[in-house]
Amino acid sequence: MPGAARPRHSFCERSFALTKHTVAVLGTGKMGEVVLAGLLRSGWPADRLLITARRPERGAELSGKYGVAVVGNVEAAARADILAIGVKPQDAGKLLDEIGPALPAGKLVVSLCAGLPTGFFAARLPEGTPVIRVMTNTPALVDQGMTAISAGPHATEEHLALAEEMFRPVGSTVRVPESQQDAVTALSGSGPAYFYLLVEAMIDAGVLLGLPRPVAHELIVQTAIGSATMLRDAGEHPVKLREAVTSPAGTTAAALRQLEIHGVRAAMSAALEAARDRAREIAAQAV
Template sequence: MAKTVHTVAVVGAGKIGELVLSGLLRSGWPVDRLLATARRPSRAEDLTARYGVRVVDNLTAVAEAEVLAVAVKPQDAAALLDDIGPKVPADKLVISLCAGLPTTFFARRLPEGTPVVRVMTNTPALVDQAMTAISAGAHATGEHLALAEEMFSPLGATVRVPESQQDAVTALSGSGPAYFYLLVEAMIDAGILLGLPRQVAHELIVQTAIGSAVMLRDSGEHPVKLREAVTSPAGTTISAIRELEKHGVRAALLAALEAARDRARELATQAD
C-alpha cells in the first residue's frame, strides 16, 4: 500500500468493475476511499450491501475521486465521456478497463493533458490470480503507471506493455480463461465418454490443470520441454497428440486468437 491512499471511483461497476472493487477491498484498500457508479438502482443497492461501498452518480464520482476507473461496456464509453468529460480535471488519472478502446479514444473526449492508463485484466482476479496488462497513454507518467500497478497487483500479476500490444493481450489473456474452461469442459466430457463419473473426471482434470500451470510458472522450462517429459516413445500421450495435430487444434487456436484480436479492433471502431 502506498503512503497516500487515493480515492478510486469505479465508473460502471458491472462484472469487471466489481472485480476491481472486490480486489481492492481484499488488498486492504479502505472502503471509505472507494466509490462506485451503477446504472440501475438495484445494482447500486447490491454493491452497497455486498461491499459497503458508497454508490454515487457519475458526476459525483468525478468530483470526489482522484482516480476514475472506467469499466463501462465499450459501446457505452462515448456517451459516458460526453457526459463527464468536460467536468474531469486535467490532472485526474483515468484508468480504462474498456476492451478494445485506445487511450486516444479517451483523449479526444477529455481535457487536454488528462493522463489515461489502459488496463486489461481477467476474471481470475476473483481469486487473486489475474493477469493484468498496463499501458500508458500520451500524458501518463511513470507515477501514473505505478499507481495502476498498486491497484491491480493485489489481484494477481501485472505487466507493462506498449499500448500497440493491448489488442493482442485482450485476445490472449483477457479472453484466455474462456479458452481454458472450454478445454476443461471438453476433457471432462471425454472422461465421461471413457467411462468415468462426471465428478471424478472433473476432479482429475481440474487438478491436472492446476498442477500443470504451477509447473509452467515455477519450473522456468519451455512448455515444449514439459510436454516432451510426458511424451514417451510409442506411448499413450504421443497417440493423443497425433490426434490433436490431425484435427488442427494448434491452427484452430491461432485462428481463434486472431479473431479475438480483430474483434477488439472492431470494438474501437464501433465505439467511435
C-alpha cells in the same frame, strides 16, 4: 520495461501513498466489481472508494455487499483522484461526454474497456488528462488475474506505478505498448474461456471413456492446476514439460498425434486472430 512481469505482493508491503487517493469505479459490471473487490481485499479503505451503477438495484447490491458509497457519474468525477472506467465499450462515449466537463485537470483515468484506445478517452476529456489502458481477466476474482497496462496520453511513470498498485492485489501485472493491447485482449483477456472449453471437452471425453462425471471433473481440474503451477514455477519451456510426459510410442504420444491431426494449433491461432480482430472492430464502432 515493457514485457517485464510484476508479481503481486501484499498490501502491507506496498507504499501507503496510494491509499490517500480516492478511487471511483464507473460502471460496476463484472470487471468493475473485480477491481472494487480486489482493492478492498488488499486493505483499501472503503471510505476511499466510490462506485456508480446504471441500475439502482445494482448499486444498492454492491453498496450492501462492500460498504462503499454509490454516487452519480458527475459526482464521482469531481470527488475521485483516480477514475476506473468499467462500462461497456459502446457506452464509453456517452459516459465521457457526461463527466468531461466535471473532470478537473490532472485526474488519472484508467480504462478497463476492451478494444478502446487511450486516444478515444483523450479526445473526450480535458486537455492534459492522463489516461492508462488496462486489460485484466476474470481470474482476478480469485487473486490470480493477469493485467496488462499501457500508458496513454500524458501518463507518467508515476501514473503507471499507481495503476500497477491498483491491480497487483488481484494477480500479476505487465507493461506493454498500447499497440499490443488487442493481442493481449485475445490472449489473456479472453484466455480463461479457452481453458474452460478445453477442460469441459476433457471432462466430457472422460465420461465417454467410462468415468463418472464427478471423478472426471476432479481429475481434470487438479491436472490443470498442477500443470499451470509447473508452467509458472518450474522454469522450463512448455515444450520441455510436454516432452517429459511423452514417452516414445506411448499413450501421450498417441493422443498428441490426434490433436495435431485435428489442427489444434491452427485452430488456436485462428481463434486468437478472431478475438484480436473483434477488439479492433469494437474500437472502430465506438468512434
